[in-house]
Amino acid sequence: MAAHCFKNGELRIGLRLQVEDGPVAKVADFNHASDLVLLALDDTSSPLGGWAYGGKCRRGDAWQAVPYTSPKPLLGHVLDPRAVYHEDDDLTVKALRLQCRQPINERTHYAGSPVEPHGRTAPSVVLGLMVKPWNRPVGDDEAFAISVKEAMAIFGLLMPSGAARRSTNHASANGDSGSGPALGVWWTVQSRRPSNRGGS
Numbered sequence: 001m002a003a004h005c006f007k008n009g010e011l012r013i014g015l016r017l018q019v020e021d022g023p024v025a026k027v028a029d030f031n032h033a034s035d036l037v038l039l040a041l042d043d044t045s046s047p048l049g050g051w052a053y054g055g056k057c058r059r060g061d062a063w064q065a066v067p068y069t070s071p072k073p074l075l076g077h078v079l080d081p082r083a084v085y086h087e088d089d090d091l092t093v094k095a096l097r098l099q100c101r102q103p104i105n106e107r108t109h110y111a112g113s114p115v116e117p118h119g120r121t122a123p124s125v126v127l128g129l130m131v132k133p134w135n136r137p138v139g140d141d142e143a144f145a146i147s148v149k150e151a152m153a154i155f156g157l158l159m160p161s162g163a164a165r166r167s168t169n170h171a172s173a174n175g176d177s178g179s180g181p182a183l184g185v186w187w188t189v190q191s192r193r194p195s196n197r198g199g200s
Contacts, residue, residue, distance in 0.1 A: 002131055063127060085131075
């Protein structure tokens with residue numbers, strides 16, 4: 001899930017979210033440097049669709065992202081499967097740097113969408129989660145996606161060889177590291193007040 005989909009001050013550990021008529025989850029952790037939110041599902045016996053996670057790609061591979069709110073896919077090819085997305089003294093985040101066939105004029109339609117190989121038959125393979133680009137103008141024809149493996153490393157669910165130091169905004173609540181990234185669904189905040197803002 002993409003962190004920038006939340007309103008200012010809304011994102012916090014333990015915040016409960018729900019897909020319309022679907023799974024309920026809570027925010028287990030988040031990291032603004034990578035624009036990622038880690039969700040813990042209330043019911044882990046009901047997985048989110050028939051996705052195969054952790055797909056790999058190479059430079060030039062075709063990809064697509066289909067937002068939950070629209071059937072129109074975003075298409076393109078991979079420019080760099082290990083581009084530096086963010087780097088500071090505490091954390092280096094790698095991402096897929098993607099070329100898009102058309103300029104992205106409204107990025108919120110695609111934020112948090114799963115990126116998968118274009119033209120591949122089921123089961124779908126998630127290459128990564130589309131995140132907010134850093135210092136990219138509106139209308140640019142490039143996008144970024146954080147891979148499942150990179151997300152797991154950021155949240156301490158995976159320790160790759162030569163892992164960089166990491167710094168998350170918060171430790172997982174009560175040591176609960178959640179059940180992994182939830183991709184490709186549109187969540188709304190569970191609240192006593194009306195809310196029409198969520199994230200994908």
